[in-house]
Amino acid sequence: MILKNLIGTAAFVALMFTVSAFSCTDKAEETLQNSTSNNNGFAVLELFTSEGCSSCPPADQLMGEIEKQYKDQPVYILAYHVDYWNNLGWKDKFSSVENSKRQQQYAQTLRSQVYTPQLIVNGKKEFIGSDRDAVENAIQIALLNDTNAKIDLSAKVSEKEINVNFKVQENNPQNKLLITLVEKKSSTNVQKGENEGRHLVHWQIVHQQNQISLKNSPEGTTSFKLPANFNTNDWEIIGMIQNVKSGAILGSAEASF
Template sequence: MILRNLFTVGTFTAFLFAGSAFLHENQITKISTDVSSGNNGFAVLELFTSEGCSSCPPADELMGQLEEKYKDQPVYILSYHVDYWNRLGWKDRFSSAENSQRQQLYSRTLRSQTYTPQLVVNGTTGFVGSDRKATEHAIESVLLDSKNTDINLSATVSSKTISVTYKTTEADPQSKLLISLVEKKSSTQVSGGENEGHYLKHYQIVHKQEQIPLKDHPEGTTDFKLPENFSIKNWEIIAFIQNIKTGKISGAAKTEIQ
């Protein structure tokens, strides 16, 4: 496996964005009832990937397999498509500068290079995203050892927005609640770059992420713009609490479509 390291991280660009907090009227469809993350172990898997990287499809496929394998356990998978591959022949429609900036944060806290595919588990352990053995070992370890700080979530859909209501007892001034709008599955026929001619499948794609300081907002509501061609069964909300200094994730939860 050849890791694809396209650049060296220079000046760190702040990636933490304050989440909006407001309620919408005319909410018409319920995504989920209140969901509590409970107090057992959990695993948050963050994959940094790109449609322009020939080493990434195996990692993307592994995320789909793990999502199925651990579907009844507190394992939360988020795939961030980075944008720095876009200049090499193919623009990844799921990519964003915010996703690349998030990976840069991990390059700093983990003291690692920036490469794809990279997988980070619970904010503290990073390795090659297509390494099944390392990934499953990391999952099993944190499911046994970690303690999940309670997060309660609910979400509703209106004609234009998805509104997420959250509440947690976490009050650490160094912690933020990261709430992500996630598309469970999609695919692309690639016609340029390293994966030209390939039909790629993607899983647990992060489309937007709001980041809320818990010191000032331990409970509230944040909104996402309703995506185009939205299908309620193919989307979910994943939230987790992260220490912005150390990167450690202390709790996670998600809302499922009812």
């Protein structure tokens, strides 16, 4: 009888410890979520990538996973395909010289090297884009610490173009509004170069980006040429306010079609 009582007592203590542990975990997660919500934080992830780079597919895949994981939180992903890999065996159809120039601008403001895959978070921190731990850590820090400046966006589609209406409260001449047309997902069968024979899947691909000075235009309209085979389910508009001097991103938002 004594042995049974001891076993019963031990089992009860173990059960209470387990319940307490789960309770602490739940409270910690709830605290993080509440802190994030109350602080109105956000995270903009800018990936510089290329279909000609054999190190880039893991970073592209990670962006797809992050997009799914944080779909209900203010985490915005933009994948810029650079063009300086194009003369090394394979031309990336999503690449542009504008994307490469944007990365070079970051290299100057952040005093970093130009490489792929490179990820920049809120214009402040850069690291290898396939480093999951670094990405997760940077997102949590941004959500808890970076207050999101308000941006009102709405988009309307016509036969030939997409018109985006914007309104912000920022009027600092050193800040600009970047409005970007993003394709949510696409893929390519690579036939040459470092990724020859591979089927590559990409997420949040930057196609066009309009830059607007906020000195005299806190509200207005900008437009994009309508892509071929466009539909509102596969594309989105992302806007962000960026300080020209520091490169820091002060706020971001998605537009509803």
